[in-house]
Amino acid sequence: MSDLSYVRAEMLPEKAPPVSTSGAVGWARENLFNGVGNSILTILSLFMVYLVLSALLPWVFSPTWNAASLNDCRTILAGHEGACWGVINERWPQLLFGFYPNGSEEGTVDQRWRPILTFVLLFVAVIPVLFNMISRRMNWVLLLGALGIAFVTRGGVLTMIIGVALLAGAAYVAFQLFNTNKVDRAEEIASGAKRLPNPLIFSAVFPFLAPWLLWGGSIWGPIGALFGFVIGALVFRAVTAVAGSLMGIIAAVLSAVIWWLFLMGGFAWAMESIISLGLEPVESRKFGGFMLSITIGVVAIGCSLPIGIVLALGRQSDLMIVKSLCVGFIEFIRGVPLITLLFVASTLLNIFMPPGSNFDIIVRVLIMVTLFASAYMAEVVRGGLAALPKGQYEAADALGLDYWKAQRLIIMPQALKISIPGIVSTFIGVFKDTTLVSIIGLLDPLGLSNAIRADANWNGVVWELYGFIALMFFVFCFSMSRYSMYLERKLRTDHH
Amino acid sequence: MSTSIEFDHHADRSHMSVSDKVAIEITGMNKWYGNFHVLRDINLTVNEGERIVICGPSGSGKSTLIRCINRLEEHQEGSIIVDGTELSSDLKNVDKVRSEVGMVFQHFNLFPHLTILENCTLAPIWVRKTPRKEAEEMAMHFLEKVKIPEQAHKYPGMLSGGQQQRVAIARSLCMMPRIMLFDEPTSALDPEMIKEVLETMISLAEEGMTMLCVTHEMGFAKEVANRVIFMDAGQIVEQNEPNEFFDNPQSERTQLFLSQIL
Numbered sequence: 001m002s003d004l005s006y007v008r009a010e011m012l013p014e015k016a017p018p019v020s021t022s023g024a025v026g027w028a029r030e031n032l033f034n035g036v037g038n039s040i041l042t043i044l045s046l047f048m049v050y051l052v053l054s055a056l057l058p059w060v061f062s063p064t065w066n067a068a069s070l071n072d073c074r075t076i077l078a079g080h081e082g083a084c085w086g087v088i089n090e091r092w093p094q095l096l097f098g099f100y101p102n103g104s105e106e107g108t109v110d111q112r113w114r115p116i117l118t119f120v121l122l123f124v125a126v127i128p129v130l131f132n133m134i135s136r137r138m139n140w141v142l143l144l145g146a147l148g149i150a151f152v153t154r155g156g157v158l159t160m161i162i163g164v165a166l167l168a169g170a171a172y173v174a175f176q177l178f179n180t181n182k183v184d185r186a187e188e189i190a191s192g193a194k195r196l197p198n199p200l201i202f203s204a205v206f207p208f209l210a211p212w213l214l215w216g217g218s219i220w221g222p223i224g225a226l227f228g229f230v231i232g233a234l235v236f237r238a239v240t241a242v243a244g245s246l247m248g249i250i251a252a253v254l255s256a257v258i259w260w261l262f263l264m265g266g267f268a269w270a271m272e273s274i275i276s277l278g279l280e281p282v283e284s285r286k287f288g289g290f291m292l293s294i295t296i297g298v299v300a301i302g303c304s305l306p307i308g309i310v311l312a313l314g315r316q317s318d319l320m321i322v323k324s325l326c327v328g329f330i331e332f333i334r335g336v337p338l339i340t341l342l343f344v345a346s347t348l349l350n351i352f353m354p355p356g357s358n359f360d361i362i363v364r365v366l367i368m369v370t371l372f373a374s375a376y377m378a379e380v381v382r383g384g385l386a387a388l389p390k391g392q393y394e395a396a397d398a399l400g401l402d403y404w405k406a407q408r409l410i411i412m413p414q415a416l417k418i419s420i421p422g423i424v425s426t427f428i429g430v431f432k433d434t435t436l437v438s439i440i441g442l443l444d445p446l447g448l449s450n451a452i453r454a455d456a457n458w459n460g461v462v463w464e465l466y467g468f469i470a471l472m473f474f475v476f477c478f479s480m481s482r483y484s485m486y487l488e489r490k491l492r493t494d495h496h
Numbered sequence: 497m498s499t500s501i502e503f504d505h506h507a508d509r510s511h512m513s514v515s516d517k518v519a520i521e522i523t524g525m526n527k528w529y530g531n532f533h534v535l536r537d538i539n540l541t542v543n544e545g546e547r548i549v550i551c552g553p554s555g556s557g558k559s560t561l562i563r564c565i566n567r568l569e570e571h572q573e574g575s576i577i578v579d580g581t582e583l584s585s586d587l588k589n590v591d592k593v594r595s596e597v598g599m600v601f602q603h604f605n606l607f608p609h610l611t612i613l614e615n616c617t618l619a620p621i622w623v624r625k626t627p628r629k630e631a632e633e634m635a636m637h638f639l640e641k642v643k644i645p646e647q648a649h650k651y652p653g654m655l656s657g658g659q660q661q662r663v664a665i666a667r668s669l670c671m672m673p674r675i676m677l678f679d680e681p682t683s684a685l686d687p688e689m690i691k692e693v694l695e696t697m698i699s700l701a702e703e704g705m706t707m708l709c710v711t712h713e714m715g716f717a718k719e720v721a722n723r724v725i726f727m728d729a730g731q732i733v734e735q736n737e738p739n740e741f742f743d744n745p746q747s748e749r750t751q752l753f754l755s756q757i758l
Contacts (some may be wrong), residue, residue, distance in 0.1 A: 389605075391601060391603055391605035394568055395601065395606070397566075398568065398594060398597075398599040398601075398668075399594070399595075399619035399667075399668075399671060400619060400623045401619065401622060401623060402587075405622050409618060409622060410607055410618075417609065493609055494653035494654075
């Protein structure tokens with residue numbers, strides 16, 4: 001028998017890793033004290049953290065919450081270093097809502113429940129889009145509950161009755177939700193039990209409901225606008241069946257635009273004269289604070305993704321005209337600072353409008369910020385498209401899927417997944433860029449902070465205001481960042 | 497590049513007959529990439545039930561040829577008629593041909609964001625408008641046929657190469673194609689996995705599927721094909737039935753090629 005010969009008699013069993021590399025001790029050894037250099041760095045970093053916190057924390061925990069002016073703060077602090085939180089205590093409603101009617105002026109009512117309700121409903125509308133693990137019924141509990149509380153707190157007999165009915169509905173659904181477990185419910189549904197309507201219906205209605213809640217006016221305006229989409233969809237379905245999808249799209253867009261331009265006004269006026277239903281109008285110049293930032297941010301974020309996708313596809317198109325239009329748009333918008341676009345929105349645009357027409361300043365800003373974000377989004381999505389192997393397009397083609405189906409079912413789900421980090425970065429960037437509107441005179445939190453510091457009581461307060469604004473922005477941006485990480489984890493399909 | 501894979505030589509394959517109905521007819525077809533003349537005057541008629549293996553050195557245009565049959569590549573001259581439909585720039589004809597012709601790629605090209613089952617049901621549901629339940633039953637039927645029904649709810653990334661390629665075959669079969677194109681289906685696989693894929697392809701051939709297969713697996717060609725086509729420099733150099741082709745090649749180029757690989 002030669003020395004080279006070897007045969008394994010039995011396979012080796014799996015063993016646990018050595019203790020020194022696992023558990024808390026193993027973790028610390030590997031990550032903090034891995035060698036002399038790293039140990040020194042760890043100790044130095046801990047010392048730095050201590051220095052920063054020992055300077056910052058006494059400043060943060062300062063007993064000035066109820067101070068009425070900067071001088072008050074100085075008296076309370078009696079020479080010690082400390083923050084003057086009285087300014088936040090006094091002005092936080094303004095930082096959140098700007099000059100939205102709060103009932104302090106003669107003959108006005110506190111309307112701030114409207115932005116609050118809009119904000120809550122925003123979450124209800126967005127949850128089924130962002131998370132699919134929340135059950136249908138949970139969504140309806142949230143929606144009915146939010147509306148119920150809004151109605152009940154409005155006072156008045158009729159609204160009270162509606163509110164109580166909504167809350168009862170919410171309670172009933174919640175009771176059902178907690179009384180059946182998931183497995184039973186899945187069986188019930190499989191055997192054909194009735195399900196609640198899809199909560200995405202509300203997500204589709206919300207974009208029409210929100211402006212009405214914020215700006216007020218007749219409810220028939222937003223309903224008319226919604227009708228435009230319904231008409232477009234019906235026309236699309238009818239024409240596509242006869243003349244193909246391209247003609248369908250053209251006819252749908254035309255009919256919807258005709259409705260919006262010529263017929264909608266008459267419809268809204270007629271309905272308003274039959275059933276007058278509306279909220280007290282609030283002018284755009286009263287908007288301000290985080291309410292304004294969130295409004296601009298949410299609209300820009302919500303609209304820029306679909307527009308960006310269309311632009312990215314257009315840029316890859318074989319059709320010369322479509323392609324050059326998209327490239328031209330993207331390169332122009334990306335080549336111009338947002339500030340310039342905002343100045344165009346605030347001053348130049350009015351020159352080109354017919355005299356006497358009143359094109360709302362916030363709407364103008366919304367359009368500009370959305371276009372700006374779309375151009376960046378298009379490039380992010382294009383990056384995702386470029387990262388997809390050519391084989392995916394070929395496999396989709398070989399199965400007989402047409403262009404739009406291949407895009408929708410195969411290409412976009414993968415391209416968007418690849419681009420999640422870039423997309424969310426753009427979202428965060430856009431949200432922070434909303435502070436630029438203070439330069440054209442809109443009172444976003446930064447604009448307001450200047451106004452607040454102009455007050456004799458708070459002249460000289462800087463860190464507290466900017467710290468508060470920074471914290472608010474951080475909460476939103478950090479949540480977006482965390483959500484994107486959650487989404488990336490959820491969409492991973494390459495592990496066991 | 498000889499294959500060491502052994503097939504059951506005693507299996508009776510006499511029932512694998514060829515009908516005289518024409519499935520694919522290619523006449524005077526030419527194709528260029530820019531100025532490069534990649535396919536030159538291709539004339540090829542494929543009858544229903546034929547099992548054709550196309551071989552040749554790399555760059556000889558064999559992949560391009562079968563990719564022209566479902567218009568993943570456009571030809572510039574001549575005509576390709578698949579199942580009575582001529583391939584032209586008319587997208588409706590192209591989609592019709594594509595839904596009748598299945599294709600298996602060298603790199604599988606499964607959709608990584610969908611489960612195995614969803615990969616298989618996607619085209620039947622969206623192209624054929626098959627109800628989801630029916631499509632799922634059919635998908636399970638074909639997954640059983642390629643012997644991986646237990647993987648139906650996994651994602652492609654969790655499967656081995658051989659399993660992925662068998663899923664790709666099942667995915668094509670779910671569209672009930674009349675013709676199957678294989679573009680080097682085993683070239684990206686380990687030797688251990690090549691056999692499982694070839695066996696799947698053999699069982700498909702035994703059921704009478706019309707197959708065009710670009711491959712270097714000469715064992716497969718000898719065993720299953722009723723015609724072997726040798727291509728070089730964008731043209732068909734020689735074609736014959738497998739025994740004659742391998743034992744008695746006529747052209748010098750074919751002889752050289754066979755002496756290199758066998």
